[in-house]
Amino acid sequence: MEGPATREFELSLSDGASDDDDLPMTLPTDNSQSGSIRKGCDPFAQTQRSKLQHRRARINQQINKEMRMRAGAENLFRATTNNKVKETVALELSFVNSNLQLLKEELEELNSNMEIYQTESDAISVPMIPLGLKETKEVDFIVPIQDFICEHYREDSSLYDKEIKELIELRQAMRTPSRNQAGLDLLMEYYNQLYYLDQRFCSAHKHLSVHFHWYDSLTGVPSSQRALAFEKGSVLFNIGALFTQIGARQDRSATAGIDKAIDAFQRAAGAFNYLKENFSNAPSLDMSAPSLSMLVRLMVAQVQECVFERITITTRDTKFTSQLQLAQEAAQVS
Template sequence: MSGIQDRFNSVMKSFARKEKQPDTEVVADEPNDKESHFKRVKGSDPRAATCRGKLQHKRSKLNQDINKHLLLRQGAENLLRAAENKKVRQAVALELSFVTSNLQYLREELSDLNSSVEIYQGQDNSGTPYIPMIPFGLKETKYIDFGDAFKDFILEHYSEDAEKYIGSIQDFTDIRQAMRTPQRNQNGLALLFEYYNQLYFIERRFFPPDRSLGIHFEWYDSLTGLPSCQRTVAFEKASVLFNMAALYSQLAARQERGTQEGLDSAVDSYLRAAGIYRYILENFSNAPSRDLDADVLDVLSNLLLAQAKECLLEKLLLPQEKLDLSAQLDIGQEAAQVSETYHRLREQMAAPSVQESLPLSWQQLIHIKEVYYTALSHHHFGVGLLEHEGPLTRRVADTLQLSQRDREGQLLSVEHKVPKNTAQKEYLAKCHLHEAIVLHEEAMRLYRMARELKKREMLHHVLRLGLDLSTEQYTLLQREDDFDEPVDPPVITGSSKYQLSLQAPDFSRYQVADLFRSLGPVEVFSAHHHWSAPRAVHIERRAGEGLGFSVKMEAPVVVVGVEPAGLAERVGLKEGDYIAGIDDEDLKWASHTDVVAHIRRAGSQFTLHIITPMDKTEPTPEPPRPPALPPLSDKTWGSLSSSGVSSGVSSRKPSPASSLASQNSKGSAKRHSWNPFKKGPRSDHPELYSSNVVLR
């Protein structure tokens, strides 16, 4: 009995220790044996216990559950089509309805998680409530083991020992694993940008256009939770870009909106996020994931722009001295502009193809904002007219005339949009304030009708505060002997003095090093080009005998000017061959000057490692041969210059030719050797190469 009691006590103590330990939710799915040894990468925190991290962890688990139920539903549907026994069909149909019901429940739960916007919001130190912004959740992805596929491709395509690149493969795997759980700060953004830039090299090194390596990139839709899988790196790039924009939206939502600096940072983040979605929209197509479709990306981009305009309006509403009528009218027009933006966005979200993908709470919140900011515009027009003393200036009169228009299909209810005396001014103010109260009450009604938004106390405080302020100002105009009931005021036309411009992603800011640089320059040694296996050419020169060839270009150098029946031709050197190494030295990155220096130091016996390009599609006419190579002496070595052989071979880098052949070639015809890898200006910026990528 005492033994049982002891075990019970030890179990209770272990539970107590667990309760004291901080919550370390893992955002990604549980790692397997291959995933347990990843090193920590800056910008990633897979065990962050923040509210946002826990929310992302729940979203990841829901994605996996949705995937499992999709597989179960597919299996049940196949069995239902194949079954002939009536009882079996009934049992399968019952199971299918159960799985479908669970799947619908999981999707609703995911939609509720996407509606959890409050934990992303920043709080003002003064405690002033703000209308919540809408951040986007990150896409989830599964772990990928690149080891076997990359090693096989290195051995087969590059004819190199794959064991030398195990460290590079592991480094890339570590970066991708870390990218799955970025920190919610600038370090997390830098990690995503660096991984995206690294994909430029990986795609060119290991993904040939004519076949697949068997590597599948699987991502979950951030809005529906449905999995999508493709073999193209373009899908991986688009998904990473989506997460960049989503992370920007989260950073914008958490800014302190009670300060000008916080609002400026929020606007900048929103514009950068919208710019990334536009970049995806313009450079990637035929996406298998719903959240990467053109219509959804367009809505998300416009939503970010609307929230940026909302932040700019809040800058005008920051606590300050009493505003004059002109400033109040400017704020009213800005508020009307924000309302019109949300109105157009709500119409765009009402499209069936978009509506089914976006959370209902987003649409409800956007509707509330549309009504609220219309009410705010009328409030500031009414307060400005009410507090103004004296006659209207010419500028104010013009603003009133241009900013108010007749309601469609109705005569203007107010006789004068520009009041000419105090009585008209107070009556116009009364009409605007009454309209503000009506609209604030409508916003409160929409709030009460929204099930998810009823939990957002901060939103309720803002709506209640707006209603109370308008009611307080309207009370000042009420008199016992006033029998003029307010009528519908003119419609306020939106206008803004701010001009927003989207910011394209700045990939050049995050430079990365090619992890597989040892394979050679990526412009030549890539999965898009083919060449023969490296062969060793042993050169043994007798005294007084010339080498019989020249070299040109660099990284790598190209063999040109092979002398007929000369030493080079006898040992197997050909026009267009690349010199990949000499003896034990790797020369794939060497310049022509370095290669000449290595050959000069090697003396009369050395071994060249040669590769022959195989991308040539048609025979090239054989050009005229240069004169015979004279004996190579110390004097000849000293006379080698950068203008030895004039050749028509296209150079990947402008560099002088280095001649190992005769200098006495005056009057000979210029050679036009074929160059299969004509290299343009180098660039480490992958955005220059992704504009024509199409997701298949």
């Protein structure tokens, strides 16, 4: 079904990389990881945050199922000329739309649940606003990459089975990053691998025959594209979202925690702003330019709130100039 959700991303990166289609055919991998669970990833962790993410994933899958049923019912309604069938399909559509509305309301309730992302300190009275991670479905790179190696590089694809497997394991691991620097490193590692994959296995005339499925973090609506840029953009969004979660969990009762929160929210704003400036034709609402602009402003506002909190803590005297600075910061936050 063609439409806005199927238009490919346009990506413009000015990192000085070569556009040579025949770069050395290797898959860079990180051999420092061992075992099936990478550092910064534990899909079986039973934290409140992971439980919330699993609930989001379940709702996303249900929304996807209901939308597919609605699309099929709408096609049947347009195609049939039997009035009785039309009435039956119309009734079914009303049920599906009702279920979709309930699922979206449930997702909205989860998105508004900020408590589990916050610090446990009782001294913090103002919670910060974090974002949940975008969910994705599993992707199998094996056959498309093998075919490309055989056709384009004229090499035996079985020689690279280990590297391809590690790439798949890396993608699987980055779906459940831990809420710390190790989780960020995991997402960045996969994002960097996508750059190499783009340079070696994609060209202006040929894409990997892989469909990337991602769910909107705000509405749960699924999107699917073959463009590797869509995968890059979604991973970059999750990097920004993870920074918001790290910022929200900081203990802002002390200046050290406030500084960490400021740094995290600034980096989140930078990730969303980079995404807004370098990606276009976003297939999902959360990655559209207006949504990203709103997220950038929200993150900057939270930085300003943290700056005000730091000045409040560090201002001990009652001198006019000190109180004036405090009042100016309060006005800026407002």
